[in-house]
Amino acid sequence: MKFAPEHDVPVPYMQRTRDYYRALGFEAPYRWAHYDEVPFTPLSKPLAQSRLALITTAAPYQPGAGNQEPGAPYNAAAKFYTVYSDSTDSAPDLRISHVGYDRKHTHARDPNTWFPLARLREAVKAGRLGGLTSRFYGSPTNRSQRVTIERDAPALLEACRADGADAVLLVPS
Amino acid sequence: MCHQTVGLVARHLEASGIPTVIMGAAKDIVEHCGVPRFVFSDFPLGNSAGKPFDVESQAETLDLALRMLESAPAPRTTVQSPQRWNEDASWKLDYHNLAKMTPEEIAGHRQEFDAVKAVIASKLDRK
Numbered sequence: 001m002k003f004a005p006e007h008d009v010p011v012p013y014m015q016r017t018r019d020y021y022r023a024l025g026f027e028a029p030y031r032w033a034h035y036d037e038v039p040f041t042p043l044s045k046p047l048a049q050s051r052l053a054l055i056t057t058a059a060p061y062q063p064g065a066g067n068q069e070p071g072a073p074y075n076a077a078a079k080f081y082t083v084y085s086d087s088t089d090s091a092p093d094l095r096i097s098h099v100g101y102d103r104k105h106t107h108a109r110d111p112n113t114w115f116p117l118a119r120l121r122e123a124v125k126a127g128r129l130g131g132l133t134s135r136f137y138g139s140p141t142n143r144s145q146r147v148t149i150e151r152d153a154p155a156l157l158e159a160c161r162a163d164g165a166d167a168v169l170l171v172p173s
Numbered sequence: 174m175c176h177q178t179v180g181l182v183a184r185h186l187e188a189s190g191i192p193t194v195i196m197g198a199a200k201d202i203v204e205h206c207g208v209p210r211f212v213f214s215d216f217p218l219g220n221s222a223g224k225p226f227d228v229e230s231q232a233e234t235l236d237l238a239l240r241m242l243e244s245a246p247a248p249r250t251t252v253q254s255p256q257r258w259n260e261d262a263s264w265k266l267d268y269h270n271l272a273k274m275t276p277e278e279i280a281g282h283r284q285e286f287d288a289v290k291a292v293i294a295s296k297l298d299r300k
Contacts, residue, residue, distance in 0.1 A: 008262035010200040010215055013176075016269040023271050024283045033177050035207040038248035039188035047243055055182060057175040074285070076292040099175050101219030105264045110225035116196070119222070119235045128239060139182055141174040148178050153185035160191055167242050168193045170183050171221050172175030 033145050043167060052129055053165035054136040055156060056115050058094035058173045060084065068097040070108040081142075083155040085135040088117060092136075096173040099141060114173040133163035139170075180206035187248075194238045194245075196221045204251060210241045211251045216258045218268065223256075230256055 018029045043050065059080050061068055066077045075097040086092050094115050096108055112118055117136065123129045137159050142148050160168055176199040183193040187209045194210040197203050198221050203211050214221060214234060223231030237252055258264060267273065274282075 005262060007266055009265070010213070011265050011268055012201055013199045013268070014201050014205060016271075019271050020269045020282075023274075023279050024286060032202060033181055033206045035184070038207040038209060039184055040209050040248040041187050041190050041192045043192050043242055047239055055179065057178060074289060076289040077296065079293065079296070081297070096219060102217035102264075102268050104267050105217035105258075106219035107225065108219055112228075112231050113220045113222050113225050116222040116231060116235055119228075119231045122232070123235060123239065128236075139178055141178045143174060145177070145181060148181045149185065152178075153182045156182055157186055157189050157191070160186065165191060168183070168186050168191055169238055170179040170193060170195045172179045172195070172197050172199075173219060173221065 030143075045166065047129055047167075048127055049130045050166035051131045051133055051164055052120065053133040053160045053163060053168045054088070054115075054117060054120060055139055055168060055170045056094065056136060056173065057099065057139050057141050057171075058096050058111070058115055059098050059138070060086070061093040061095050066097075068095040071103065072097040073103075074098075074100060079140070080138065081140050083140065083152055083159065084138040085159055086138075088121075088132045088134060088136050092117075094138075099173050101173060114171060116169075116171060120169070130166075133160070133165050135159070135163055141172075176202040177206055179203075180208045183208045192242055194241045196234060196238050200251070200253075204249070207249060209248045209250070210238075210245045211249075212237045212241055212254060213251055214254045214256065216256075217264055220258075224258075 066075050068078050078098040176197050180203050186193050196212045198216050198218050200213045223234040
């Protein structure tokens, strides 16, 4: 019998993060969001008639906010703190230097790996999807779950409703 | 943090009547949160939507997400993309792995952490 190697499993990010910050001197472990019940809403019409909204955690390029190039070190100055939106007809310049992606194994030179707008447009063209909302939305990533739940999530809901989204695709970077 | 954030947002949208699907690469964080629909790609963080410069990989990942929207039978449905990052899984041993760090590296990370905190604090103060 030939099994896969023991380490060939999804990376245990919560455990790695816990151990890492403890080694850095922080004793109290971060408490990750955790729920027992999960909401569920079925699609109300076929996808080919549905309008999809895209939510990203990538940041618009900010001139003057330091190195945001692919492979740049973690750049807290490039973070953003409120929900933003931009046209889905544009080709936005989005970067991920403000988040903890895997800088060793991800070169981050192809934005399509974290922002699938081009692929979504193709799906619309192919008739697989009814359409996209006129805007996509940027969600700030915040260590504070309260800020996300009480401020950012309601703002994103309002934007999705205003633009008539029938379904939403969310892509963390 | 990105994965937790989108998990919380997806839950809020879903509870308000809008179906959602998440594409992501951190399986434990998303499933620990508890979300309606999740397409998991077993790739390094930063590749939630497919492999770089690989349109086919990206299109297949999106197709899984769209099929999830159509057919997930219940909340907490996860599908793992059949794609592999590469044959060798050793990349999984690298991210934030203490076992691979020297004490000097750990001390350096602590200094970086403090510097980052200072940047964020100064930015929030100005708001």
